[in-house]
Amino acid sequence: MSVTVSADAVPRLGRGVRMRYDKARDRYVLLLPETVVVLNATGAAILELCDGARTVDGIVAALRERYGEVPPEQVHAYLAKLVERRHVEMTHEH
Amino acid sequence: MSTEIPEGPLGLLAELTYRCPLACAYCSNPIEIAAYRDELSTADWQRVVSEAAELGALQCHLSGGEPLLRRDLAQIVATARDQGLYTNLVTSALGFTEARAAELHDAGLDHVQVSLQADEPTLSDRIAGTPSFDRKLEAARRVRELGWPLTLNVVLHRQNIDRVDRVLAAAEDLGADRIELANTQYYGWAWRNRAALLPSREQLAAAEVTVRAAKERLRGRMEIIYVVPDYYATYPKPCMGGWGARQLVVVPTGDAMPCLAAHELPLPRANVREASLEWIWRDSPMFTAFRGTDWMPDPCASCSRREVDLGGCRCQAFALTGDATRTDPVCHLSPDHHLVEAAVEEANEASTRTDLPLVARPHA
Numbered sequence: 316m317s318v319t320v321s322a323d324a325v326p327r328l329g330r331g332v333r334m335r336y337d338k339a340r341d342r343y344v345l346l347l348p349e350t351v352v353v354l355n356a357t358g359a360a361i362l363e364l365c366d367g368a369r370t371v372d373g374i375v376a377a378l379r380e381r382y383g384e385v386p387p388e389q390v391h392a393y394l395a396k397l398v399e400r401r402h403v404e405m406t407h408e409h
Numbered sequence: 410m411s412t413e414i415p416e417g418p419l420g421l422l423a424e425l426t427y428r429c430p431l432a433c434a435y436c437s438n439p440i441e442i443a444a445y446r447d448e449l450s451t452a453d454w455q456r457v458v459s460e461a462a463e464l465g466a467l468q469c470h471l472s473g474g475e476p477l478l479r480r481d482l483a484q485i486v487a488t489a490r491d492q493g494l495y496t497n498l499v500t501s502a503l504g505f506t507e508a509r510a511a512e513l514h515d516a517g518l519d520h521v522q523v524s525l526q527a528d529e530p531t532l533s534d535r536i537a538g539t540p541s542f543d544r545k546l547e548a549a550r551r552v553r554e555l556g557w558p559l560t561l562n563v564v565l566h567r568q569n570i571d572r573v574d575r576v577l578a579a580a581e582d583l584g585a586d587r588i589e590l591a592n593t594q595y596y597g598w599a600w601r602n603r604a605a606l607l608p609s610r611e612q613l614a615a616a617e618v619t620v621r622a623a624k625e626r627l628r629g630r631m632e633i634i635y636v637v638p639d640y641y642a643t644y645p646k647p648c649m650g651g652w653g654a655r656q657l658v659v660v661p662t663g664d665a666m667p668c669l670a671a672h673e674l675p676l677p678r679a680n681v682r683e684a685s686l687e688w689i690w691r692d693s694p695m696f697t698a699f700r701g702t703d704w705m706p707d708p709c710a711s712c713s714r715r716e717v718d719l720g721g722c723r724c725q726a727f728a729l730t731g732d733a734t735r736t737d738p739v740c741h742l743s744p745d746h747h748l749v750e751a752a753v754e755e756a757n758e759a760s761t762r763t764d765l766p767l768v769a770r771p772h773a
């Protein structure tokens with residue numbers, strides 16, 4: 316089963332998933348009951364924007380504003396991977 | 410460089426009390442439960458949680474015994490949350506009343522893991538030594554109603570492993586997000602009950618087929634974590650991710666240890682009533698004894714897997730051989746492997762009975 320991400324879906328962290336800065340190790344992490352997922356800078360930037368209000372398109376636009384050119388496929392693929400692992404949930408508005 | 414001190418623990422396992430309304434024969438709690446009555450105070454636990462967070466811990470597992478028996482559980486959760494820790498309640502769910510659940514929710518509890526003994530009341534209550542199944546289901550539903558994800562934990566053994574398909578169906582009915590099927594680790598009361606708990610090869614093979622199919626079928630809906638039975642494995646597991654490498658366990662009386670089964674190891678105690686967590690983690694003999702790979706004897710010392718499984722479990726080596734420095738006898742390269750083979754042979758020869766008598770652990 317592979318997940319496809321639509322541009323107008325609204326992502327947010329899955330239930331029971333929390334993101335935070337890990338000061339001791341200078342990195343961003345996702346916290347789950349039995350796991351700590353270490354995020355790279357791109358991942359952290361994407362997930363910070365998954366606030367349950369922005370659409371996937373909105374996230375791509377916000378990233379562009381901050382970092383210049385951002386390939387939407389890359390954002391879609393990243394989110395799809397996290398949805399499959401249930402670290403991220405999508406709600407579809409309308 | 411092999412004994413470099415790791416950058417602080419990732420997780421704190423706080424075993425708040427060993428008291429419990431249940432009496433599971435597979436319980437990993439120590440045999441001498443009565444020796445742990447002098448429990449840490451609320452303020453002690455709040456200090457332990459804060460010191461762990463300062464050391465770099467990101468997660469706090471609240472377990473026991475039954476952690477809900479501590480009236481101050483929500484206070485401890487609130488402190489852990491204040492420190493940014495991810496808080497996970499590991500519970501039998503007895504005592505998870507509506508009021509307690511709401512109080513914990515308000516305190517910011519992140520996650521609840523409920524253990525079940527089987528998929529139906531008769532067997533579940535027999536294994537638990539106490540009528541409890543119906544209340545567990547009710548509590549599991551409450552977890553979901555309050556918006557927490559639901560993780561179930563079922564310890565697998567000879568007496569319930571044949572029902573793994575029905576266990577999975579029950580988990581689906583409850584709307585679980587995740588189920589851990591954990592083959593029994595032979596610590597504490599499970600060690601005492603080993604002969605009645607160790608499954609046969611045939612039982613395991615059948616269960617593994619079922620689990621594999623269910624994983625496929627439920628992918629994306631319910632996550633299934635299957636913890637392999639290490640008596641049947643070729644290599645041991647890297648216990649706790651390495652001794653004093655990732656996890657910090659504090660028991661009800663304040664002893665700190667790298668593994669929840671380390672109670673009986675012949676190492677000097679390290680207690681949070683007497684020392685800072687930082688000293689305990691970095692320098693105490695309890696934590697440095699088996700850190701890294703320098704302590705290893707052969708065959709581990711010269712083995713290419715020594716950084717992979719770190720020589721296996723020290724507590725298991727001690728339980729089986731009386732010497733914590735030996736290679737985990739689960740490893741087929743261990744000179745003591747025959748001890749595991751003998752237990753396995755017994756489980757496969759003696760009889761096909763799956764209802765051998767169990768010794769219930771005491772409640773306190």
Ligand SMILES: C[S@@+](CC[C@H](N)C(=O)[O-])C[C@H]1O[C@@H](n2cnc3c(N)ncnc32)[C@H](O)[C@@H]1O
Nearest residue numbers: 435436437473474499500501524562593594599
């Ligand atoms: C010792 S219990 C304490 C918390 C609570 N009383 C409960 O049973 O859920 C902690 C967790 O370890 C599991 N467990 C207990 N004994 C075990 C054993 N011998 N091997 C593997 N897991 C075990 C339980 O199912 C539970 O999920």
Ligand code: SF4
Nearest residue numbers: 429431433436474501
């Ligand atoms: S007796 Fe059962 S419920 Fe109680 S602590 Fe042990 S495993 Fe948990």
Ligand code: SF4
Nearest residue numbers: 709712714715720740
């Ligand atoms: S000999 Fe030691 S290091 Fe090698 S596989 Fe066995 S337990 Fe692991």
